Amino acid sequence: MTVFAASQQSAAGAGMLPSHQARLACRAGQADTTAGVAPGYVQGNLAILPEKFAAAFHRFCQLNPKPCPIIGMSDVGNPMIPALGLDLDIRTDLPRYRVWRDGEVIEEPTDIMAHWRDDLVAFVIGCSFSFEEALLADDIAIRHIDCKVRVPMYRTNIPCAPAGPFAGPMVVSMRPMKPKDAIRAVQITSRFPSVHGAPVHIGLPQSIGIADIAKPDYGDPVPIADDELPVFWACGVTPQAVIAAAKVPFAITHAPGLMLVTDLKNKHLAVL
Amino acid sequence: MTVFAASQQSAAGAGMLPSHQARLACRAGQADTTAGVAPGYVQGNLAILPEKFAAAFHRFCQLNPKPCPIIGMSDVGNPMIPALGLDLDIRTDLPRYRVWRDGEVIEEPTDIMAHWRDDLVAFVIGCSFSFEEALLADDIAIRHIDCKVRVPMYRTNIPCAPAGPFAGPMVVSMRPMKPKDAIRAVQITSRFPSVHGAPVHIGLPQSIGIADIAKPDYGDPVPIADDELPVFWACGVTPQAVIAAAKVPFAITHAPGLMLVTDLKNKHLAVL
Secondary structure, eight states: OOOOOSOOOOSSGGGOOHHHHHHHHHHTTOOSOOTTSSTTEEEEEEEEEEHHHHHHHHHHHHHOTTTOOEEEEOOTTOOBOTTTOTTOBTTTSSSOEEEEETTEEEEOOSOOTTTOOTTEEEEEEEOHHHHHHHHHHTTOOOHHHHTTSOOOEEEEEEEOOOBTTBOOEEEEEEEEEOHHHHHHHHHHHHTOGGGTOSOSEESOGGGGTOSOTTSOSBSOOOOOOTTOEEEEEEOTHHHHHHHHHHTOSOEEEEBTTBOEEEEEEGGGGOOO | OOOOOSOOOOSSGGGOOHHHHHHHHHHTTOOSOOTTSSTTEEEEEEEEEEHHHHHHHHHHHHHOTTTOOEEEEOOTTOOBOTTTOTTOBTTTSSSOEEEEETTEEEEOOSOOTTTOOTTEEEEEEEOHHHHHHHHHHTTOOOHHHHTTSOOOEEEEEEEOOOBTTBOOEEEEEEEEEOHHHHHHHHHHHHTOGGGTOSOSEESOGGGGTOSOTTSOSBSOOOOOOTTOEEEEEEOTHHHHHHHHHHTOSOEEEEBTTBOEEEEEEGGGGOOO
């Protein structure tokens, strides 16, 4: 990924980017969500792994760009990612983290200063917030936003390409739409390959291994009208599910819905 | 439309374009179909109307670009359309025509020399052959081609925007596809707005007024597998249906499947 933070301006005061302000609020423990924060700025999923596993995870992301689009990476042991934001410290700048040991969450701290190590590599992965903003800007309604719930997500029978210990099925998010909006949504999200891109499926949940659309594996169910189709996008929960399944001895991720706010602009991610 | 014929080379002999050769064969009465003729070259639907109705028809096309994308027009009374092809004579260069009086086909001649008048305007309208070529080039199978039948077409409840006497529902063509191919087909055909562009509907035929997908209003039925969705594109039969419904005193169209072969290349119509 070669997009750099839109504006590396001074950290001081009045001219500060909303995204930078959001990170400072997270750092100060004054934020409990990133939903709706710093509109227009890219938010990302976080995965941190020891160098020993990072190469295989990087390869996994490379092989599965739709669920795992990398928008930024740290150097080994360096918690700063200047390409994603001025003064961005991955150890403090998310509202909440998950610390994993052997595939289990053992802690959900608000910073990971005590957990940081010289061998850790941080991956920031594109997230659906970016393409949802593009859909809303085109007057396409998003059901879970209207319903004020979490997006419904499902494990599928679509296999990810494995890499080292990382393997498993793709997790998808679902948004019901009228067919003409679904067609438009394919066009709009195709422009954003670094935040999951075009849908991976439309209309026939059984054929991707979803037995009951009313029972998502993650998030909340939403109603689907008779004149709507379920539209499925590759989901950033996939890497987290894969990390859990791999039972790596140590990993850190963001807590669901509490993302890294970057200084990149959503509209700058568009390929066209 | 500002695309001009790819190559206005000499009419003589060896260097002749396949499209030009095809038109000369039509002119000589040696062609009975244009399906599969001159691969790579744009074929078009034809509608010829007296000047008195041409302005309203032009407005109808402008208002309904998905079913009626104009790729070329003649000047009033001039049967030559050099922008679409070297030496192209709209009176002779299609294999077969339909002559309409008051909404009824009264004749299906192989040329319209006897019917040509100084007040006629010819419209050449983009056709699905162009986007089907792009789909096939991307390894997306097309059911009616595999089944060796005509594409199934349906009258819908989607109203066209009316203009003067021209009004009526959109006619659509249907191709069954697996959802991932349908998504890819949206991407591919979005690049070709001058030959119907992206689909107008996916998956729920009842919601666009199609009572029985097994009974097309034009063309032939094709099988749809359980893991496929019907994908619908705006169809160039729409203007012909609208001309018939308007019962204009006089009009000429191509006969179904027997199109005008132009010197434009399909790939040059892509907007990206």
